[in-house]
Amino acid sequence: MEFSEASKTAFLVSKEVSQADWGWQNLGNDISTLHLQIQQTWTQVVNVYIPESQYHPDEHTQTFFNLAQVLNRIRVPTLLLGDFNTHHLN
Numbered sequence: 001m002e003f004s005e006a007s008k009t010a011f012l013v014s015k016e017v018s019q020a021d022w023g024w025q026n027l028g029n030d031i032s033t034l035h036l037q038i039q040q041t042w043t044q045v046v047n048v049y050i051p052e053s054q055y056h057p058d059e060h061t062q063t064f065f066n067l068a069q070v071l072n073r074i075r076v077p078t079l080l081l082g083d084f085n086t087h088h089l090n
Contacts, residue, residue, distance in 0.1 A: 007032065008049040009082070027070060030063040046070055048082030
């Protein structure tokens with residue numbers, strides 16, 4: 001697990017949760033995942049941040065590409081959350 005000061009996502013995990021029951025991964029500056037074992041079932045939380053100035057309808061940003069890769073690899077119950085700052089233009 002590698003921390004980057006440029007990261008725009010974060011998780012807070014209680015000290016009461018055993019370190020053996022969770023882990024996280026940065027997937028670029030705008031996406032991170034938390035893997036958490038709850039009652040013997042692993043769950044994944046995906047946290048996404050997309051700055052408003054980054055979204056342009058004609059661009060395929062690295063963030064959307066990374067998010068698609070994460071979603072295609074889902075093998076456990078998953079919660080997707082974040083600040084997407086995107087607007088439908090029609």
